[in-house]
Amino acid sequence: MFRFKVIKKSKEGEARIGEFNTPHGMVKTPVFMPVGTQATVKGLTPEELKGIGTEIILANTYHLYLRPGHQVIERIGGLHKFMHWDGPILTDSGGYQVFSLNALREISEEGVTFKSHIDGSIHLITPESVIHIQESLGADIITCLDECTPYPATYEYTQRSLELTINWAKRSKATKTNNHQALFGIIQGGMYRDLRERSAKEMVEVDPDGYAIGGLSVGETKLLTWEMIEYTIPHLLPDRPRYIMGIGTPEDIVECVYRGVDMFDCVLPTRNARNGMLFTNSGKIVIRNSAYRLDEDPIDKDCDCYTCRNYSRAYLRHLFMAGEILASRLNTLHNLYHFICLMNDIRQAIFEDRFLQFRRDFYHKRCNT
Amino acid sequence: MFRFKVIKKSKEGEARIGEFNTPHGMVKTPVFMPVGTQATVKGLTPEELKGIGTEIILANTYHLYLRPGHQVIERIGGLHKFMHWDGPILTDSGGYQVFSLNALREISEEGVTFKSHIDGSIHLITPESVIHIQESLGADIITCLDECTPYPATYEYTQRSLELTINWAKRSKATKTNNHQALFGIIQGGMYRDLRERSAKEMVEVDPDGYAIGGLSVGETKLLTWEMIEYTIPHLLPDRPRYIMGIGTPEDIVECVYRGVDMFDCVLPTRNARNGMLFTNSGKIVIRNSAYRLDEDPIDKDCDCYTCRNYSRAYLRHLFMAGEILASRLNTLHNLYHFICLMNDIRQAIFEDRFLQFRRDFYHKRCNT
Numbered sequence: 001m002f003r004f005k006v007i008k009k010s011k012e013g014e015a016r017i018g019e020f021n022t023p024h025g026m027v028k029t030p031v032f033m034p035v036g037t038q039a040t041v042k043g044l045t046p047e048e049l050k051g052i053g054t055e056i057i058l059a060n061t062y063h064l065y066l067r068p069g070h071q072v073i074e075r076i077g078g079l080h081k082f083m084h085w086d087g088p089i090l091t092d093s094g095g096y097q098v099f100s101l102n103a104l105r106e107i108s109e110e111g112v113t114f115k116s117h118i119d120g121s122i123h124l125i126t127p128e129s130v131i132h133i134q135e136s137l138g139a140d141i142i143t144c145l146d147e148c149t150p151y152p153a154t155y156e157y158t159q160r161s162l163e164l165t166i167n168w169a170k171r172s173k174a175t176k177t178n179n180h181q182a183l184f185g186i187i188q189g190g191m192y193r194d195l196r197e198r199s200a201k202e203m204v205e206v207d208p209d210g211y212a213i214g215g216l217s218v219g220e221t222k223l224l225t226w227e228m229i230e231y232t233i234p235h236l237l238p239d240r241p242r243y244i245m246g247i248g249t250p251e252d253i254v255e256c257v258y259r260g261v262d263m264f265d266c267v268l269p270t271r272n273a274r275n276g277m278l279f280t281n282s283g284k285i286v287i288r289n290s291a292y293r294l295d296e297d298p299i300d301k302d303c304d305c306y307t308c309r310n311y312s313r314a315y316l317r318h319l320f321m322a323g324e325i326l327a328s329r330l331n332t333l334h335n336l337y338h339f340i341c342l343m344n345d346i347r348q349a350i351f352e353d354r355f356l357q358f359r360r361d362f363y364h365k366r367c368n369t
Numbered sequence: 370m371f372r373f374k375v376i377k378k379s380k381e382g383e384a385r386i387g388e389f390n391t392p393h394g395m396v397k398t399p400v401f402m403p404v405g406t407q408a409t410v411k412g413l414t415p416e417e418l419k420g421i422g423t424e425i426i427l428a429n430t431y432h433l434y435l436r437p438g439h440q441v442i443e444r445i446g447g448l449h450k451f452m453h454w455d456g457p458i459l460t461d462s463g464g465y466q467v468f469s470l471n472a473l474r475e476i477s478e479e480g481v482t483f484k485s486h487i488d489g490s491i492h493l494i495t496p497e498s499v500i501h502i503q504e505s506l507g508a509d510i511i512t513c514l515d516e517c518t519p520y521p522a523t524y525e526y527t528q529r530s531l532e533l534t535i536n537w538a539k540r541s542k543a544t545k546t547n548n549h550q551a552l553f554g555i556i557q558g559g560m561y562r563d564l565r566e567r568s569a570k571e572m573v574e575v576d577p578d579g580y581a582i583g584g585l586s587v588g589e590t591k592l593l594t595w596e597m598i599e600y601t602i603p604h605l606l607p608d609r610p611r612y613i614m615g616i617g618t619p620e621d622i623v624e625c626v627y628r629g630v631d632m633f634d635c636v637l638p639t640r641n642a643r644n645g646m647l648f649t650n651s652g653k654i655v656i657r658n659s660a661y662r663l664d665e666d667p668i669d670k671d672c673d674c675y676t677c678r679n680y681s682r683a684y685l686r687h688l689f690m691a692g693e694i695l696a697s698r699l700n701t702l703h704n705l706y707h708f709i710c711l712m713n714d715i716r717q718a719i720f721e722d723r724f725l726q727f728r729r730d731f732y733h734k735r736c737n738t
Binding site: 075 | 413694
């Protein structure tokens with residue numbers, strides 16, 4: 001059975017460290033989950049992910065349902081075996097992808113009808129079918145179907161949308177049969193304080209194993225994002241992990257941890273890596289910049305990842321300009337390691353009761369360069 | 370100083386095993402050199418190449434001269450340091466690329482003028498400049514500029530072309546100053562027996578450290594390729610390695626070894642890997658084939674590479690269909706390992722005086738499936 005334990009709560013703000021168990025191992029929070037959309041974290045092997053300290057990855061139900069199909073993965077022995085990753089996996093519900101990748105979609109009480117972005121075929125997914133799909137995949141943490149409320153949206157639309165999401169969460173919970181899988185419910189409520197509060201309270205009634213906070217970072221300002229998190233968190237049970245979906249930058253992570261978030265996923269480190277945008281402790285660098293043509297230094301002198309230990313910026317720039325696969329690999333490894341080190345540093349700071357100082361230093365370093 | 374030693378010559382045919390030393394380590398022959406066109410064997414790290422038993426790689430002077438520029442690589446400490454490969458490297462002269470990648474080119478006694486395939490800029494390379502470029506790069510084995518005679522070509526054209534190549538080889542040798550680098554001369558002569566023989570004999574006079582056989586596998590039948598090799602080899606000094614450029618398939622390799630070739634390079638295993646064409650001991654498979662959709666087996670049950678130990682054909686098919694980077698990586702690792710194991714098996718067979726039996730078994734296995 002899934003169990004989350006708070007190990008220490010920061011005296012300042014809502015930051016906390018904790019851990020949860022899964023059938024594939026323990027996870028220490030706050031945690032960043034690299035995104036393995038199509039049953040692979042783009043460019044890396046599971047051994048490399050382990051090597052940089054990855055404890056849990058995310059995979060996308062929507063993508064795997066369409067290709068190769070969850071039945072294929074089930075037949076091969078489940079997602080872990082299929083992709084040769086024996087650590088914990090969280091699968092999202094596909095709600096976000098249905099709403100962001102598909103022009104044609106029809107929402108009803110029953111579920112969502114959408115057109116595949118791959119071959120144009122029409123599919124209906126329901127709160128029940130999404131649980132069945134995720135049971136086939138066999139992730140350690142699965143998620144209820146939700147409607148990712150668009151931004152901007154009227155109060156009335158947002159209210160109806162959150163009611164739908166709560167109803168779907170109840171039906172998801174009633175459908176779930178596998179006790180080895182934890183179920184997370186998704187909180188919506190758009191940019192309305194009372195709807196965020198209501199969504200949080202009603203999700204507590206649904207009683208999932210953890211809370212996902214959805215519908216944020218969809219175009220609103222960062223200040224509004226933080227506000228919505230602040231309205232949500234106090235109404236959640238403190239003994240369940242809080243996972244903010246699809247966020248974010250290192251700054252976002254620090255701010256969300258400060259506000260009590262435990263789990264993160266984002267394509268930023270992996271996607272930016274493939275585009276040549278690299279994270280360092282003193283800010284971002286764009287490796288194609290001609291300033292790096294003859295630069296013998298590593299991406300980040302303070303970094304001890306495989307890439308920084310062995311390759312110059314000049315070489316990485318060359319690989320990027322030449323469109324080489326190795327560019328994506330080396331950059332991805334570095335960026336993910338940067339995020340994972342950030343989480344380690346955050347946990348250590350909370351453990352040592354100096355999270356606010358850590359946060360000040362974090363901004364100081366990045367603004368000084 | 371470069372030194373090649375024949376360790377054993379097969380009683381049947383011209384097959385032989387040997388070894389040569391370089392400033393970056395020994396190489397056992399017959400050897401297959403993975404191609405690292407742009408200072409990276411596409412998709413793999415140097416550690417992975419070492420891990421599958423790679424002893425020497427090839428890099429392309431033409432590509433590196435144009436991008437990032439040999440001066441950049443020299444400034445970063447040479448090609449080995451630049452790409453983080455501390456084993457032996459052979460650089461070709463760029464002759465083949467100038468003739469195959471460029472529509473606009475002008476050949477004169479002085480050298481070749483060509484238009485960059487990257488940015489359209491005009492460049493003149495000469496036998497002298499190509500040596501200087503390769504001295505900047507710092508490979509262990511460098512190559513003389515040659516004209517890769519087109520196919521078909523008239524006797525007169527081929528004769529003039531080979532005279533040019535021989536003259537260029539003399540000038541290359543006179544230019545070379547670095548005694549740590551071995552110099553290979555390239556034998557041409559098109560598809561004419563007497564011109565191949567003449568080219569071989571005159572190259573012996575030039576006295577390079579090794580012989581590259583060029584201008585083959587350019588459109589002619591395999592039988593004609595083998596014939597040209599048979600006309601060439603007997604006229605070469607037996608104490609120098611013989612390297613056939615850009616060849617070939619596993620079958621090509623077996624046939625060339627039988628005829629006395631010691632060194633091979635080819636983009637086949639790496640390029641085919643990226644296109645989903647995988648080598649096995651019982652023939653080739655095309656991983657996108659729908660027959661592999663639910664196939665739990667590895668690519669090759671007899672293979673113990675990382676890919677075959679950990680991933681099913683179903684997963685590799687999924688990665689390929691989804692256009693994932695990991696597909697290229699895992700496929701490349703497997704295909705190169707297949708080639709390197711083939712070379713190990715060939716050496717072992719020659720060592721044990723059973724190369725002809727090995728050759729028969731090799732065809733038998735591949736034809737039986």
